Amino acid sequence: MTDRASRAAAQWAVARPDLDLLAMETLGRLHEASILVTRERQAPLYAQYGLQHGEFDVMATLRRAPAADGLTATALYEATMMSSGGMTARLDRLQKAGLIERGPHPTDRRAALVRLTPKGFDMIETLMPLHMQAAQDMLSDLTREEQATLGALLARLIKGL
Known part of the structure; x- marks a missing residue:
């Protein structure tokens, strides 16, 4: 084949x-x-959770972020490698679904901070173990050593690009 x-x-x-x-x-x-x-x-x-890949990525980024107050849309845009217009549309959908909220930025009146709502937090907590299991399943034909080698080679490729 x-x-x-x-x-x-x-x-x-x-x-x-x-x-x-x-x-x-x-x-x-x-x-x-x-x-x-x-x-x-x-x-x-x-x-299954009413999300698209980009929306999951936004929620996962918010969940792992060290800032308890949330992240700006710009920080999310940079962390998820999507366009600013794409970010706005995703944030709008997630807010409409009650999974995120936008609040005022404490030092920049032009910016807002985005954070998970309790509903969003619970959803990403449920999804992350499933996401990780799916990732492990996808790589199951490779040994852990091969996975590490592949990861290192891809990191080197990305760095070179």
């Missing part, structure tokens, strides 16, 4: 045998793995 990246590389090898296809094949697998993790494995779990 071959994956999409292998099939594409095999086709390119016939069409353009002069090309070095290793990087394309590797990045293709990385991209496909990301899609499978996000859409196929994580999305159904979050959907």
Whole structure:
């Protein structure tokens, strides 16, 4: 059984045998793995709780944040790697669902602090063990040593980019 990246590389090898296809094949697998993790494995779990991936990410970021008063939308935007417009829409949906609240910033009148409501806190506390189990299940074909190696290689790739 071959994956999409292998099939594409095999086709390119016939069409353009002069090309070095290793990087394309590797990045293709990385991209496909990301899609499978996000859409196929994580999305159904979050959907059971009425959330999308980005909303889960916001709630998880708020839960692990050291600031008890909450985080600004800018801090959330930077921590979750999404656009500022995307952040506003997510915050609006989470607030409407009663999972977060926005309050005044103590030193910056232009900013608001975002924090989990008790309902949001309870939801993320319930979801995190399920999220972690799903992550472990997804990586179960790899040993812990292989997982650590993969993590280190991906960190090095990200740093280089």
